[in-house]
Amino acid sequence: MRKSLLIACSAIALLTSACGSGSDAPVSEAERELGAAQHPKLLAEFGGAYDGDEADYLKGVAEKVAASAGLAGQCTFTLVNSHVVNAFAVPGCYIYVTRGLMSIVNSEAELASVLAHEVGHIAADHSERQQRRSLLRSLGVLAVSLVTGSQQLSRIATAAAGYFTLRYSRAHEYEADDLGLRYLRGAGYDPYAAADMLAALARNQQFLTHTQSRDQARSIPEWGLTHPLTENRITRARQAAKDTGVGPDELPENEAPYLRAVDGLLYGDDPEQGFVIGRRFAHPVMRIGFEAPQGFTLTNSPQAILIEGPDGMRGEFSGGPLPRGGLDAYADRVLSTLLRGARVEIGRAERRTINGVDAVLVPALVETEQGPVQLSMAAYRGGPDQAYHFLMISKPGAAPPALLDALFGSFRLLSAEEAARLRPRRIEVARVGPSDSLQTLAARMSADDPVAHFLMLNGRTAGEPPRPGETVKLVVNAPR
Numbered sequence: 001m002r003k004s005l006l007i008a009c010s011a012i013a014l015l016t017s018a019c020g021s022g023s024d025a026p027v028s029e030a031e032r033e034l035g036a037a038q039h040p041k042l043l044a045e046f047g048g049a050y051d052g053d054e055a056d057y058l059k060g061v062a063e064k065v066a067a068s069a070g071l072a073g074q075c076t077f078t079l080v081n082s083h084v085v086n087a088f089a090v091p092g093c094y095i096y097v098t099r100g101l102m103s104i105v106n107s108e109a110e111l112a113s114v115l116a117h118e119v120g121h122i123a124a125d126h127s128e129r130q131q132r133r134s135l136l137r138s139l140g141v142l143a144v145s146l147v148t149g150s151q152q153l154s155r156i157a158t159a160a161a162g163y164f165t166l167r168y169s170r171a172h173e174y175e176a177d178d179l180g181l182r183y184l185r186g187a188g189y190d191p192y193a194a195a196d197m198l199a200a201l202a203r204n205q206q207f208l209t210h211t212q213s214r215d216q217a218r219s220i221p222e223w224g225l226t227h228p229l230t231e232n233r234i235t236r237a238r239q240a241a242k243d244t245g246v247g248p249d250e251l252p253e254n255e256a257p258y259l260r261a262v263d264g265l266l267y268g269d270d271p272e273q274g275f276v277i278g279r280r281f282a283h284p285v286m287r288i289g290f291e292a293p294q295g296f297t298l299t300n301s302p303q304a305i306l307i308e309g310p311d312g313m314r315g316e317f318s319g320g321p322l323p324r325g326g327l328d329a330y331a332d333r334v335l336s337t338l339l340r341g342a343r344v345e346i347g348r349a350e351r352r353t354i355n356g357v358d359a360v361l362v363p364a365l366v367e368t369e370q371g372p373v374q375l376s377m378a379a380y381r382g383g384p385d386q387a388y389h390f391l392m393i394s395k396p397g398a399a400p401p402a403l404l405d406a407l408f409g410s411f412r413l414l415s416a417e418e419a420a421r422l423r424p425r426r427i428e429v430a431r432v433g434p435s436d437s438l439q440t441l442a443a444r445m446s447a448d449d450p451v452a453h454f455l456m457l458n459g460r461t462a463g464e465p466p467r468p469g470e471t472v473k474l475v476v477n478a479p480r
């Protein structure tokens with residue numbers, strides 16, 4: 001407990017009741033500064049902010065929840081441009097919700113319940129404890145970068161491992177659920193929405209497991225990884241809603257305004273960041289693509305595609321302007337930026353033509369505290385003034401040359417037709433017509449496994465077919 005804060009708070013409480021509604025841990029100035037300092041870095045790592053009507057709507061709902069928690073005007077809520085389903089809270093009451101999460105939510109009350117849960121983590125100081133541990137982790141990263149003299153190299157080594165390596169404990173989850181329910185109720189929403197939301201998240205996880213989703217290793221972990229989800233939590237949330245004495249249909253869930261708000265929301269990968277499709281990466285704007293061999297995982301992040309391979313092999317794919325000195329100068333610049341100050345032995349560069357593209361391959365051996373690390377780079381001339389490169393690191397001898405050859409040899413330019421086929425998708429809210437069935441609606445979906453996808457997105461089971469007059473969410477190709 002921070003004594004000085006409590007004293008200040010009780011004095012203010014007399015005047016404004018700002019400490020009411022159960023929050024006895026308001027956001028301190030120091031936390032707010034930490035949150036503000038981290039905010040742009042987190043956003044850059046996670047895909048940037050998604051602006052527009054959906055973000056404004058989210059902030060409106062969030063502010064009601066924050067006010068109910070006694071934190072009116074003290075939190076910063078951001079809609080994150082990522083398809084991964086998650087929400088997270090950072091000290092200083094910086095709360096992030098992904099557009100992936102918004103796509104599976106079905107009412108304003110459900111969205112409010114997620115926000116209330118995250119505010120609960122803030123009010124109960126959980127994220128501060130999590131933060132302390134991740135700060136220790138950051139110090140570890142810093143230590144590596146001091147040894148190698150290269151911040152970027154340590155970024156490659158750690159970024160793919162994800163920012164939030166720690167999950168909340170079950171006790172923290174229960175506490176955030178309980179506080180969240182209080183804030184949800186205080187903001188005038190249906191308390192049963194919390195259990196509905198947890199059920200939607202569970203359905204999403206099942207769907208991902210069944211469809212072998214490619215999202216498992218993205219820079220943002222799924223909700224279930226950071227906020228462990230158990231069947232018991234859903235039962236518990238339903239009982240807690242009953243205990244409030246409110247009847248199941250007494251308070252509004254506000255489905256209609258919610259669906260209006262998400263109509264048109266970007267779904268899946270953002271074409272500006274390129275598409276990760278299984279082990280394939282394709283960028284319709286830059287008109288490039290590559291395919292990693294079996295056993296590799298790709299993760300789309302705004303600055304680079306993070307690559308994880310077998311035996312701890314890690315790396316990234318990125319690009320930049322081609323300097324006047326051509327591809328050799330580009331390769332030199334990438335390596336010297338990466339390895340500035342590091343003890344390194346650079347091997348002989350090899351020129352190749354890969355799928356009709358000029359390429360240069362450079363091996364290197366880097367000394368680190370953990371021993372020598374093998375670095376393999378492949379750079380490509382991607383256009384008159386654009387270049388791209390892979391940087392892969394591995395333990396010496398751990399990366400079979402054939403694997404790296406397959407990866408480096410897969411880079412190619414896309415034809416205009418191929419690029420045109422990579423279209424962004426959006427949520428479309430549609431009214432169910434008299435002759436519509438689950439099958440006719442699923443047929444309008446631009447998605448793999450459309451029936452299962454439709455059911456997951458709309459929080460339904462096959463036993464609850466959509467009825468005429470209802471509004472449902474579809475995933476469709478965005479108009480050109």
Ligand SMILES: [Zn+2]
Binds near residue numbers: 117173176
């Ligand atoms: Zn949680």
